[in-house]
Amino acid sequence: MIRVVSFRKAALAGAAGAVAWEALLRPLLAAGLPLADLVRALGTVPAPDAPAWVWWPLGMALHVGVGVLWAIFYAYVFWSLFVWRPVIQGLAFTPVPAVLAELVMYPQLRLMHVQADVARETAWTLLQDVTWGERAGLLLGHLAFCLTLGALYTRPVGYPAGHPPRLPAPRRRAARRVRAPERAPSAFIFATGIECSYPRVEGGRWRRDQMAATGHYAHCRHDLELAAELGLTHVRYGPPLHLVMPARSRFDWSLADGPLEAMRDLGLTPIVDLCHFGLPDWLEDFQNPEVPAALTAYAAAFAGRYPWVRFYTPVNEMYVCARLSALEGLWNEQRRDERAFVTAAHHLAAANVAMMQAILARRADAVFVTSESGEFYQAATPDPEVVRVADFENERRFLPLDLVYARPVSDGMRAHLLDHGMTAEAYDGFMRREAPRRAILGVDYYEWNEKLIDTEARPQALGELFGWYVIASQYYDRYRRPMMHTETNRLDARDAPRWLWRQWHNVQLIRGAGVPVVGFTWYSLTDQVDWDIGLSQVLGNVNPVGLFDLNRDPRPVAQAYRHLVRTFADTPGLKDCPALEAILA
Incomplete structure (x- = not known):
């Protein structure tokens, strides 16, 4: 199924979902719960030893960017796949990014923070290094992200009645020498x-x-x-x-x-x-x-x-x-x-x-x-x-x-x-x-x-x-x-x-x-x-x-x-259509 996607709505929904994730998990992290701190993990990749006022904006920027990409994927691939309420669709989408984050993305982020010239790791040991608290944090964050995404990404076409949109200007194209064929008015x-x-x-x-x-x-x-x-x-x-x-x-x-x-x-x-x-x-x-x-x-x-x-x-x-x-x-x-x-x-x-x-x-x-x-x-x-x-x-x-x-x-x-x-x-x-x-x-x-x-x-x-x-x-x-x-x-x-x-x-x-x-x-x-x-x-x-x-x-x-037109347009009865000629007379 091909879909018309509202990139603006998808981007805003993805960004809002990322913010909802952080708004939910940051107080829990501050309270000392051993959850995955994805924003910190992202922000400290480019700035490993930076203070919070440096890594947090960097991490949020990356977090929001990833959220926007997931939202566009959702809009293209998952939206309207099921005849469910939008929030339920968003909830059903949760396992897709959550499983990838737990099995691939988050272990790879941890690997980027290893302080060693040579790291001896396998896929199994990387997964074992992720604690159950971190897994719970990833699932909780994805639930907040996907519920927000589902709630906000709705109605990709059309606009509110009474509020017509600013319509796009006609696209400028090189002039083309094309005209419809010249046929009799009664053709x-x-x-x-x-x-x-x-x-x-x-x-x-x-x-x-x-x-x-x-x-x-x-x-x-x-x-x-x-x-x-x-x-x-x-x-x-x-x-x-x-x-x-x-x-x-x-x-x-x-x-x-x-x-x-x-x-x-x-x-x-x-x-x-x-x-x-x-x-x-x-x-x-x-x-x-x-x-x-x-x-x-x-x-x-x-x-x-x-x-x-x-x-x-x-x-x-x-x-x-x-x-x-x-x-x-x-x-x-x-x-x-x-x-x-x-x-x-x-x-x-x-x-x-x-x-x-x-x-x-x-x-x-x-x-x-x-x-x-x-x-x-x-x-x-x-x-x-x-x-x-x-x-x-x-x-x-x-x-x-x-x-x-x-x-x-x-x-x-x-x-x-x-x-x-x-x-x-x-x-x-x-x-x-x-x-x-x-x-x-x-x-x-x-x-x-x-x-x-x-x-x-x-x-x-x-x-x-x-x-x-x-x-x-x-x-x-x-x-x-x-x-x-x-x-x-x-x-x-x-x-x-x-x-x-x-x-x-x-x-x-x-x-x-x-x-x-x-x-x-x-x-x-x-x-x-x-x-x-x-x-x-x-x-x-x-x-x-x-x-x-x-x-x-x-x-x-x-x-x-x-x-079809080339084959029949000039045939008798169509080149000059008597019934149309009578109407036009």
């Missing part, structure tokens, strides 16, 4: 995206910021150059809403100006995600009735500042956002009840509709990509309750899109909405609206999108059973809109090229069946952090799903995607 879309999720967790106290965790703020220009080099034409890009709109009616465009200008310079077309799983701190969460109006104001301001941007995803994956925030309790409001889900879905859909209208008022030919997770629920048994739950979830997955596209829900679902907080007036308001003509139905697909409703009527990940073709067909049959495969990746980097081709062949198959698919996306450009656990815990584990790793070195799937 089939080959895209990637910059993972930009920013929900809050831990009761709203901690902000997950994927752009920060993956290093995009520092590597922004380089990341976009990598997309252009692969021959891609479009990039899904979501400026961090919580930083761009830090207060009501106040905007900081610095984190949007640079990336968007870079995309123009590189010939890339942005598909702008305006809301991607999170909200500014002042808006709190998706239970807030102010969400639609606030996001509409943001969309209007964004479209006014960047009139050349044509492609938008107003709200990314509304169903997933509502479910994980309000039904499964992972993010944002972290609720687990039906009323909270209906409220969140209502606010997300209302925001999406109003944002589209605000953008169209400023750019009448704007194109909307309503990216949603392609879900499916399969009943495991013919048990009536299991079948009922599967049927209900298969209808619930469509709910936000039904509201956005003014597609009437069933009588049962309408009754469910009215029973859980949505008014009949609000529902009818959605149904009276007409969805924009230039709207592309984006359907995302991952191996966990298909779920089995087990014998206890609970969803379990099923893996790829039917695949994107079957599930996307269900969404197309419901909405009859031009489609796009807007997200996919594979957690197993070795298998990612095969997964890429499987998804592409699904696109070919559904196009051959007459469904107007206008684009394909591998998401994301770089690896992600903690998405294997849905961002629910702040561990810093790197998920190798990107076209490039976090060092910006290509993974095999990048070469496969480059080859």
